Amino acid sequence: MKEVKIESTLYLFENTDALPAEVASLMQKAVEARDKAYAPYSNFNVGAAILLDNGVIITGSNQENASYPSGLCAERTAIYYAGSQYPEAKIIRMAISATSKRKPTSTPIPPCGACRQAISEYEIKQDKPIEIYFMGETGKVAKSNSLANLLPFIFDKSFL
Structure with a gap:
């Protein structure tokens, strides 16, 4: 057995x-x-904003539905809209902010696993890292230079 450190x-x-x-x-x-x-x-509001290489900014917010899991996260709302409306544009950076109506959110809140997978698809497609900034309602802001820092074992088309 060999240990691998990531x-x-x-x-x-x-x-x-x-x-x-x-x-x-x-x-x-x-x-x-x-x-x-x-x-x-959930009383958990999330907003995302994406800057494209053509200068356009796309935003999205989470949209819930009583029939879980029919809703959609803010990150995927924004990234899918960007992909459908500007398919040739590259994503330069994404900013994410989340807040809860139940308790303060003052630490950086990263994208969920499903959103990480969706973002990875676009990062791989464009063959260029996407800067991701994320925060709670207040406080520190975290920056990742690439989705690969948040999802080191990316599942992509090479496995299919």
Whole structure:
């Protein structure tokens, strides 16, 4: 047996004021999208904003349904819209903000597993890393230079 060690590198910013201006602006778009979430069951609102290489910004929020799991996460709402409307555009970066109506969210909240898999599909398709910034409602902001840091064992078309 051989041990394999996997490391991921993330960067932490103290708050949104510490972000570069263009990233802070994108995160603000994610917060605005988060405020449009439809989450009457989980009371957990998430917003995502994506910057494309053509300069277009796409936003999405989570949309729930009483028939779980029929809803859709903010990240996938945004990334699928970007893919359907701008299929040739590359995703430069994504900003994500999440909040709960039940308790404060002051630590970075990463994308769920299903969203990580969806983001990986686009990162592989475009053959270029996607910067991902994520936070709670307030507090620190985490940055990953690539989805591969958040999902080191990516399942992709090479296995099919």
